Amino acid sequence: MNLTELQEIKILDPACGSAEFLIEVLKQLKEKNFQGTVKIQGYDSSETAINTSSFLLNFEKRNVWDDKLSFDVKQVxxxxxxxxxxxxxxxxxxxxxxxxxxxxxxxxxxxxxxxxxxxxxxxxxxxxxxxxxxxxxxxxxxxxxxxxxxxxxxxxxxxxxxxxxxxxxxxxxxxxxxxxxxxxxxxxxxxxxxxxxxxxxxxxxxxxxxxxxxxxxxxxxxxxxxxxxxxxxxxxxxxxxxxxxxxxxxxxxxxxxxxxxxxxxxxxxxxxxANKLSKTGDIFDVQQGIRTGNNDVFKISDNILSNLPEEEKRLFRPVIENESIKDGFLIQRNYIWYPYSSSGLLFSTEEELFHQVDCFYTNHLLPHKDSLSQRAGITFWWELTRPRNWQFENRKKIISTEFGNSSSFAIDNKGNYVVERGYAWQPRKKMDNEDHYFYLALFSSPFFDKLLSIYSKQLAGGKWYDLGKKQTKDIPIPNVHISEVKNSSAYG
Missing domain, CATH: 3.40.50.150 (Vaccinia Virus protein VP39)
Incomplete structure (x- = not known):
């Protein structure tokens, strides 16, 4: 802004408080030897702030600017x-x-x-x-x-x-x-x-x-x-x-x-x-975990699981939530009701459900039938709201928590875990065992924390980041499908 070309400057502060910004800009204009007139408009919801602003601006008008300053500050x-x-x-x-x-x-x-x-x-x-x-x-x-x-x-x-x-x-x-x-x-x-x-x-x-x-x-x-x-x-x-x-x-x-x-x-x-690195989204499809629609009913502790009949335990799988991974290791805490096979939902009638899982049905599901039935997007009241059919079959996968950092990645070797509050990092092309561990090492490194701090959304309370697809898709990483990477000393 070329002040020498201006005869008048109009200034607005729509949340002026006690006029700190307005007093400072007047000071700067004087230091830059502005010779024109200044008009100020200010608003604030506080009566005390407006009274303070009026007093301070009046002082500036009387002692510094004379008739070259006019102002109107209003309480709104x-x-x-x-x-x-x-x-x-x-x-x-x-x-x-x-x-x-x-x-x-x-x-x-x-x-x-x-x-x-x-x-x-x-x-x-x-x-x-x-x-x-x-x-x-x-x-x-x-x-x-x-x-x-x-x-x-x-x-x-x-x-x-x-x-x-x-x-x-x-x-x-x-x-x-x-x-x-x-x-x-x-x-x-x-x-x-x-x-x-x-x-x-x-x-x-x-x-x-x-x-x-x-x-x-x-x-x-x-x-x-x-x-x-x-x-x-x-x-x-x-x-x-x-x-x-x-x-x-x-x-x-x-x-x-x-x-x-x-x-x-x-x-x-x-x-x-130069095709020496690839974006994470080109290598992995980062998929969101299930949504049960009622964790209090469908998620149980190992103590509750241990009291269920053996034939009913098979319908529960260990669950990945935000506390399930620490420094690359899986921590088995809770289990999720997961009545699915590769073909989909196992029970299509309530009678069948009762005969197959009598204990869990009677003690845990049935008392909540009304609330479970009111969920949107379901066919049967005992199914999960979003079971994510890619989890119907047990497959080896890299997994992460929903929010975290380099300590929040692990490998589910047998594919037993169901991802809930977390993500499955599914390779877009086939990977072998060493490839999975290469990426686990990469994601668990301090350097990946640096990449997360740049590309992802940092959460309040420390060095925690959103590990979802949108936040991580543009992070540049080595691509093991490139022979130069596969044969490098870093891969080894």
Missing amino acids: NDSLVEDWGNDYTIILMNPPFVSWEQLNDKIKREAIRLVLNDNFKGRPNQASAFFYKAIQNLVVGGTLGSVVPSSLFTLDVYLKLRNEVAETVNLELLGKLGNFVFEDALTDVSIFIGHKPETANNVPTLLWTRNEKGIVHDALRELRKMQYANEDSKNKIDFSIFKLNQFPVVEDSWKTVSFKEHNLIRNLKLFVT
Whole structure:
């Protein structure tokens, strides 16, 4: 933004709080010797915040800006329903990070739907609506600076929104700040700076910080120094700031990575292009486990199993759930009712079921008949909701938990286990015994944790990732069907 060309700047903060952002931008404008007039519009739902903002802005007006500053800060129930206007030169905001589930006000939910229109399907965070509305109300030549939930940068449900924004504004800076930015905040926080309109071949600067206390302040201080010194990059252990050559780093995502991770991804892409590595989705079909429709009825402990007649025990199989794998080993904890053979469901009448499994039928199934019958998508009330017919036959398979890391993979050699809260990694081409163990070693390595941290969705509470098909399909790995890999020392 060329300040010398502007006679007037209009600034909006639709969730202004106590005017921290507004006071800071006024300070920056003075430092840059802006000579024009400034008009400020602010909204907030807190009366105390509005009173504080009015006091501070009045102080600026009297002591610094005189008649060159005017402002209007209003207390509103929800600024999303307000008419913001569409002529703001600068929009700065830290919008409310309220999940759909926490938003009990129907009017506020409807406001989010109206703002996002068809750019989101599902349950959006309130902040995403503020973000999108700000983009729409930015004047040509204007700049948006916003704190946003990191999920807005990475989740597939925001993909259409991201694409719409990228076609409207230049992405100037994307920064991942973590969850130590605000006191007692649990949400992972990022920042966005964009300039309107969008121009061809523009790539943003990335700001990445290690998710530890105190690092963000050092990184932002270094960013400001770099801007004054006109430097391009800064790469340290705790943070990275660098200009990209190509964007996005990860397909269909605005994921912010470190400089080291960026170089790793670039090299991996080169190996994939040269057919020296393949995407995981080209080698494995990662299949989701069963859904019983009622775990309390169909899943039993080994104590309950031991009290069943021998002929009934054969209808239960050990189950893979999130606690069933540890450091490559299977932990046999619970069993699942699985009345299926290679031909499908074993019992087609309730009379047959009663005669074959009298004990389990009488003591466990029958008392829940009404609730089991109300499940959608079933023919017989004693069957599982989604039994996954690929599990009808016992086959050797690599398995993982639903969420985890490199310690969450194992091999089911005999195919006895039924995957429930987990995934079966089924090879798309035939693999021999050594191939299975090669991939188990790969998936169990610390390097695979690094790949998960780049390509998959990290869960709250530590280094845990979504191991599902969507999150892992693009991870580059060696392909044992290539002779060069099969004959390598690494394979051996």
